[in-house]
Amino acid sequence: MPSNRASSSAAAAAGSADSSTSRRNSKRPKYSKFTQQELPACKPILTPGWVILTFLVVSVIFIPLGVVSLFASQDVVEIVDRYDNDCIPAPARANKVAYIQGAADKTCNRTIVVPKKMKQPIYVYYELENFYQNHRRYVKSRSDAQLRSVKDENQIDACKPEDDVNGKPIVPCGLIAWSLFNDTYVLSKNNQTLNVSKKGIAWKSDREHKFGKNVFPKNFQMGNITGGGKLIPDVPLSEQEDLIVWMRTAALPTFRKLYGKIETDLQENDTIHVILKNNYNTYSFDGKKKLVLSTTSWLGGKNDFLGIAYLTVGGICFFLALAFTIMYLVKPRRLGDPTYLSWNRVPGGGR
């Protein structure tokens, strides 16, 4: 890497330096543990003891964690009601898309029975399937600047084709906002309406920093095609939490989003009556729609996966610890078989 044309004149320089400097200026490298590569170090090696111990430790940690997680998940009461199919009147089912795009009344009544006591807060979700909120075109189609402050409402470049109506910027612009989910649920128990609170369903940081308090919807859903839901014109975006929730795009094509919270307990075998407006078109892409009521534990919603995974892996590790113990005991070492050293096996090979 160094040297090249320099070599000769460099040599000359070195030569003169040699003659002029005395022996005292020795080129002896200074000793340091660092340069001599003698830093104190631990040299771990996988001895049977360590291997067995590691597996044991993993299983000892994992199995209790698995049990706890599984319990947490089991504690959660979750009610899932798929309604996309049922909410279309039987005669219209031949052409669901035409129905959903038609002008007919989309009201649909559902009945849910609570299987177990549910403590408040009970979260109400809607679940969509086969909806690509993570499609690149979709994800990029928004204007964060515009959502944050009024003065940036003209920053709509990213929002095409949902950017303006007759030259006037749409607030909020873009495909995400345009396709806002607009099914509504009215829940009642024993003919008494259950209050579904929409306060605090969005992330605090979103409400306070990403959606402006003085940004109001403008020209929204005024284009020739209406996508999804509409917004209340005189409520600032930061308070329209449905929109905020929707605008946080989901990671996967099947996702749930928070619709609201019920702040009363539900008892076992309570019957919940749901009057829902089946507005949202998932039929053209065969998307399912579900209504979900769920409590949460410290671990979140109902998901046995983590618990089972922990238990399984913990078990496997325990088994491995046993297996290695037995292997080490029964077959301490393979002795004296030099043939598998690669250079003995493949003379001149291994390249």
Added chain:
Amino acid sequence: MAGGGRRRRRLHLSRIYSYTCGKSSFQEDHSNIGGPGFSRVVYCNEPDSPAAERRNYAGNYVRSTKYTVASFFPKSLFEQFRRVANFYFLVTGMLSLTDFSPYGAVSALLPLALVITVTMVKDGIEDWHRKQQDIEVNNRKVKVHDGDGIFRRDEWRNLRVGDVVRVEKDEFFPADLLLLSSSYEDSICYVETMNLDGETNLKVKQGLDATSSLLNEDSDFKEFRGVVRCEDPNVNLYMFVGSLELGEERFPLSIQQILLRDSKLRNTEYVYGAVVFTGHDTKVIQNSTDPPSKRSRIERKMDKIIYLMFGLIVLMSFVGSIIFGVETRQDKLKNGRTERWYLKPDDATIFFDPERAPVAAIYHFFTAVMLYGYFIPISLYVSIEMVKVLQSVFINRDIHMYYEETDKPAQARTSNLNEELGMVDTILSDKTGTLTCNSMEFIKCSIAGTAYGRGITEVERAMAVRSGGSPLVDEDLDVVVDKSGPKVKGFNFEDERVMNGNWVKQPQAAVLQKFFRLLAVCHTAIPETDEETGNVSYEAESPDEAAFVVAARELGFEFFNRTQNEISFRELDLVTGENVERVYKLLNVLEFNSSRKRMSVIVRDDYGKLLLLSKGADNVMFERLAKNGRQFEAKTQEHVNQYADAGLRTLILAYREVDENEYIGFNKNFNEAKSSVNEDREALIDEITDKMERDLILLGATAVEDKLQNGVPECIDKLAQAGIKIWVLTGDKMETAINIGFASSLLRQEMKQIIINLETPHIKSLEKSGIKDEIELASRESVVKQIEEGRALLAASGASSEAFALIIDGKSLTYALEDEIKKTFLDLATGCASVICCRSSPKQKALVTRLVKSGTGKTTLAIGDGANDVGMLQEADIGVGISGVEGMQAVMSSDIAIAQFRYLERLLLVHGHWCYSRISSMICYFFYKNITFGVTVFLYEAYTSFSAQPAYNDWFLSLFNVFFSSLPVIALGVFDQDVSARFCYKEGVQNILFSWKRIIGWMFNGFISALAIFFLCKESLKHQLFDPNGKTAGWEVLGGTMYTCIVWVVNLQMALSISYFTWIQHIVIWGSIALWYIFLMIYGAMSPSFSTDAYMVFLEALAPAPSYWLTTLFVMIFALIPYFIYKSVQMRFFPVYHQMIQWIRYEGHSNDPEFVEMVRQRSIRPTTVGYTARRAASVRREDRFYDQFHNDLVAF
């Protein structure tokens, strides 16, 4: 300095001497002057004249830097982007400015900029160092004629063509000068050309009479004018064609009048010279070419991996694009409806337009290629470079490779080849100066039939062992390492009978006196008297000649002055018993050359007697003795044979008195012959001198030891144990070479020697007849036959452990290296344990090296110290120069310079192996971590209907390679150590640690990790109710979780696979993980306009959610379990060699003798050379070897 170099050197001197008396006439070349290629015109002493200015020759400023301030950016950027990976990143960086980009342009360009900047800074610093050197050189001062006969000091760079300069003793010449006159009357001067050709002897230059008579002091230059017409700048150091016009007269110029830049004025008070070539026109600069850039095997393989990765990226992008195209087309408007209406496909740009799905797919392809760029580690090159520089620092700083005596540490001149050092299969070594010290020591002599000198040579020691010495003696051999050198360099003679003037009491005192006088007079050395102490030291053309004058001095015959025609020395006067000075007139020097094999001087002693003093090889000298001069012949012959057996170089000393008339006749013929210009000049001279050097009277013989360097046998032994083959390529005689072979344990007695030479009577007789074609034919046949016989022998020995040694001489080598034969020759040679090529020329050395390199396809290392090894050093995969006494030439063309042969052991077995295992692990790991990362990106994309949506925030993407995973890899590359490589070096030779198996294995591991990370994260966030407050996990939460897992997994994987854990490793590994969290927090706390979708993700969403932490813990353990199981099983049940040694080191040796025994069995690759092998052969019966080995193994 084996034969080739020596021969050339002698030739220079003979040329010099022949020119000193001859007048060169206009030769053919001179007629070209003025024509093309010979157009230079120099107006001496009038550089300002209009004629000179019209010529406009370049100044004397020399620039060795790669870049100038202006060219630095364009040029170094160009260098950077010539690398295929960097170019790829540049293209993706450019594309990221367009709509193709799946991520923001800044985040794509910043890491690239960072990487490029680091490399550029490194380049810049290196160039800056060169610049410093340039400044130093260009600002040196020299006395320049300033008009009116006044010289003033000026900087080198200001010199112009035509300037007259005055150079003082021990100064360097600032440019190529025409020697006008010197402090000596006949305007000779001595120059040292070490920087040019690495030769340490002084050379004589002589100015023209025409100028030297005119110009004697500063004031003479007032009126001096002259015009030089000469050749254009060229590379030929030994040729110069030109003429000097003084007024009307024209004088021819030759190289004899030219003082070359970078050589040094010695032994001469001052010279005047006119500048002929300046700066880059000078011969030395014209000669300096870039050393051939060598790339290591691993790097070449790494390029292949990168291409493989490219292939993979293209394949993935292709698959993705097809699926994307199909899915996009399904969004087509049907019956006025679209499927995924929320994407508004009916109003899409071309990138997503279902109507033009194929085009969209093609566009998507480019986007995907950009997105999957994470498969190629952007920081790979720069990391490797940094690691290699640091490794070189370790080599340079290694205290174990520092040689106290010459104050020389090891010097890695290139860091490209560090890891190649760990893969050496064959070492091709020079002998003299490499295996031996190249300090000839006068050790014995035979005078008047009596042998003097009691020293025991290394070879004798080895031979004592060879001829049935007990193993105990053998042990002693190991201890000889610490030989304190002789008190006087070049003199290791001990015999009280002749030392301290005692020779006077010997019966043949008169012969002894003549003998010593001859030593003091018959040579071409130049004395140098230290003015303070009065001590005399010598500049000799070869170390053995120096040894002679030193010996003469030590024995009381101190040669102290030489002029052109006088030699002065002091000796003990036998009569008065006092030191007297004697001055011999030097009349003629009959030079050494390889056909004459002798040199003589004709002198007139202080009594006026004419003497011919002669020394030469035994075979030429014995036949020249007079009838009455053979008194001691038999005895001397016997001693000479003994000396040769002991590995000593012998010369026969003889003299005769010359008749006055005979001399006059001879002198006339000799001078005529010398000044003749026809072709057979040499032959003519030979003939005339041959007649003179007859009827000699034998005095005796000298024996000079070419000492083995300290620790050479031990080093060879260890290298052999490591499975490295060692070939010796030397210019020496076969006998000497074989002796050294024995001394260095390359040969031992029970080895079968296959000797190939052309000394058969048949060929000899043919040679006498002199028919060229026939000789060639017969020789070739003979060589082929001998090679075939050798192969048959080899084949016959088959599986038996018999070892063979191949010894071949230069003449046979000429034929053996021919295209049709070389394959079989190589077969034979690789089958032999030791190979010694003697009498080989520099060219042959290079050819043999090439043959081994290309024939076996393995890594070759050439080691040498002299100018004659340069070809070999450049040809080999790695050239190691010995920075010894033979000047800088070999070092200048080497890749790594060390001071002693024995440091090769540490260089290869420690540094080489470590560098190799580090770099290969590092590259494997690099691809591992990037595949882990890249595959998650790909898998996620599959869940976004291949719309090229990245799973992570732009900055996460771009900083992965730069911040969160690169430092531990660099630390691995710099600091990891497995074991001392003495027993597992073969891993490198066969490239086991960087085999495709291992590379693919690591890639597979990365793939497994990625699968685990992606699917486990996805499953555990399936319904996305991940926090106790019922919030759902969006895109950024999944991305953040996955990214956390990746950072943990790749860093823990590193911790798991490292075998040497220092505090540095702890800092970088845990630091990288901590850095990720810190980054996440800081970045997330920035205003949302900057942090976009990462705003508060960690503090608000991830950190408070226990499921995030539980997922991370689970994924990171789970992803590592496969590797851990593999490693546990493999380590215990299928250990690779270095792991076995780790075991033993870990367990000590006491608790499981059985296992140690097993490893031992495996490690004893039957070493066939080295003293271990020798000892093994002799001690095998006693079974002692096993203990010995065991001790070795535990001791390292």
